[in-house]
Amino acid sequence: MKGRTFETYVRTVLEGGAREAQRSGSATIEAEHLLLAIAAGPENASRELLRSAGLDHETIRDALRREFEQSLRTVGVSVTDRSLLSPREAAVRPSRMGRSAKLVFERGMAAAHGKNDARPEHLLLGVLELRYGTVPRTLELAGVDTAALKERARRSLSGESA
């Protein structure tokens, strides 16, 4: 029963992630799309944990935009035509996960003891286990203490209050 609930949750996050990916013009579902989907997803521990770190769908989207601009600036590129910074929606909704999203699942599931033990917090842990790329840079830019958030997620999994 528990495993089944998690499966439903994963499906919801993947569907949400696919929508986010399409909106951002991406051909694949990436880790940042999963993070947005978790933040906008069903009310549960993962969403609460994000909220406790000051992250909701809107703040994450805003931080992603800033990370994009900042990464361009680090090599001296500044875009004056603001419209170029916002993506064009893709015509097709992606169904494939990109490398970063696959890493989220790999690392999240590695923290669970088998499929039946998996809970929404494991998926969030998978996101927080990313070391490089758009998501960790975005979280840093948003002022999130990733280590502390990970610790709260683990405590939530072990049944202690976060």
Next chain:
Amino acid sequence: MTGVEVPASQDPTDQLAAVVALRRLADQLEDVAVERAMRAGWNWLDVAEALGVTRQAVHKKHAKRLIANGVELRRRRK
């Protein structure tokens, strides 16, 4: 240009992130530029030549989105 010039970072973490961001910027610029060209009456062959790719590649990448955006596409030139 006025304003403060930001020195380019020498940190590989920053540079690798910039690669990702530049690819995305190039993709978004391509979407805008191709749509603008097609609205201005360009054909696929000319857009493909300007981008240095095949007609098939540019068509596959952009046709659906342009049709969805209501861009009138010209027939292939014989």
